[in-house]
Amino acid sequence: MLTTDFGDLLAERMQLAHREIATRWFGRLLDLLPVDAREVFPSSLLDHIPALIVEIAASLREPNTAFAANTAMLDKARELGSLRHAQRASLHQVVREYQILGSILVTFVAEQLDALGLEPPPADTVRLVARLHEAVNVLSQATIESFVALYTQTIADQHARLEEFTRLAAHEWRQPLGAIQFAVSLLDRDDGSPERRERRLDTLRRNVAHLVALTRKLESVARLHGSGDDDLLLQTVPASTVVQEAARQLRDAADAQGVELRIASDLPSVTVDVGRFELIFVNLLSNAIKYADPTKDTRVVEVTGTADAAGWCRFEVRDNGLGIPSHALNTIFERFTRAHGDHAHAAQVAGVGLGLAIVDDCVRAIGGRIDVTSVEGDGTTFTVSIPESPGAPLLDRAT
Numbered sequence: 001m002l003t004t005d006f007g008d009l010l011a012e013r014m015q016l017a018h019r020e021i022a023t024r025w026f027g028r029l030l031d032l033l034p035v036d037a038r039e040v041f042p043s044s045l046l047d048h049i050p051a052l053i054v055e056i057a058a059s060l061r062e063p064n065t066a067f068a069a070n071t072a073m074l075d076k077a078r079e080l081g082s083l084r085h086a087q088r089a090s091l092h093q094v095v096r097e098y099q100i101l102g103s104i105l106v107t108f109v110a111e112q113l114d115a116l117g118l119e120p121p122p123a124d125t126v127r128l129v130a131r132l133h134e135a136v137n138v139l140s141q142a143t144i145e146s147f148v149a150l151y152t153q154t155i156a157d158q159h160a161r162l163e164e165f166t167r168l169a170a171h172e173w174r175q176p177l178g179a180i181q182f183a184v185s186l187l188d189r190d191d192g193s194p195e196r197r198e199r200r201l202d203t204l205r206r207n208v209a210h211l212v213a214l215t216r217k218l219e220s221v222a223r224l225h226g227s228g229d230d231d232l233l234l235q236t237v238p239a240s241t242v243v244q245e246a247a248r249q250l251r252d253a254a255d256a257q258g259v260e261l262r263i264a265s266d267l268p269s270v271t272v273d274v275g276r277f278e279l280i281f282v283n284l285l286s287n288a289i290k291y292a293d294p295t296k297d298t299r300v301v302e303v304t305g306t307a308d309a310a311g312w313c314r315f316e317v318r319d320n321g322l323g324i325p326s327h328a329l330n331t332i333f334e335r336f337t338r339a340h341g342d343h344a345h346a347a348q349v350a351g352v353g354l355g356l357a358i359v360d361d362c363v364r365a366i367g368g369r370i371d372v373t374s375v376e377g378d379g380t381t382f383t384v385s386i387p388e389s390p391g392a393p394l395l396d397r398a399t
Helices: 007-016 018-032 043-059 071-086 091-116 122-188 194-226 239-249 251-257 274-290 355-365
Strands: 234-238 259-263 269-273 299-307 312-319 369-375 379-387
Touching (some): 007 018, 007 091, 007 122, 018 043, 043 122, 071 091, 091 122, 122 194, 234 239, 239 251, 239 259, 239 274, 251 259, 259 274, 269 274, 269 379, 274 299, 274 312, 274 355, 274 379, 355 379
Parallel strands (some): 259 299
Antiparallel strands (some): 234 269, 369 379
């Protein structure tokens, strides 16, 4: 069978087989790229690749129309770049994926020529294959540009956060270090008064404790930021035991603020990284204690929890403190964010705005989510949802 106009026919066959071609592509990815299947098969990617193949096929029908004019498909390609960036793919991986797609499409054309018995002139075949490569290259360029732009922005954001971290850490350390330096200078000029000496020693103790606590918190941020799921050390524990231990660490701070800590005795057991799990409650309880409402006669922080049939445990940390302003609810989990900057009492509370960022890091690391509801003046409730054990169905995370 001889034909000089077979572009429409191959375009039709490619569009009909677009999901089969996409399946081949996914299979090649699993064979050739060092990635986990869960990273290759999200629903968003399953939607993007077949749609791109359909549009590449459509371009064969109009060989004189520039594929770069198809803004809808370029937008799809850019979305693919955003998706692969969010999945932490490498630039090499993105380039290799498009190389594989081009190879599969050319192989498909060869198979169809054989199956249909077509013998087009060599020049027409070359032009059609060149058209395929042009389409793939245009889409690849759009995806890579989007990916690189986001990657570059990520680096810039990290650099900005590092500068902010350095500035705030230096600011927080300056005050207690200055107090220590001043107390030491006074001790050097000790006039022999036991009362004055004890006051200066107390200043040293308090500021050294402040520095130790700050350093530990900053170490927690660095450790959590650099660790991955492979670092999880799983144990099956009664949640009540872990939360009671977190409360024990904060008992003195709670007593000083007149806050009663109430921990339910029937919290469910979980299989979890105990270190991260405890850190979640240490920071949530600490936050609730610090922002207790001094005008209320009764100040309470309580922790309750339940497990559902789907394999998820939900823990609520509820207080009747100052509450969080509505405008701050969307940013409270960001590093170096303090929600109560304009509140007279809260402005006197020490901290750099890392506690809730640590909580969010920990919750995400163990596969859960955290939500918050708050009424300014009434109090705040944090709800931590985590899998009862590894392998529970995925739960949409809070954004």
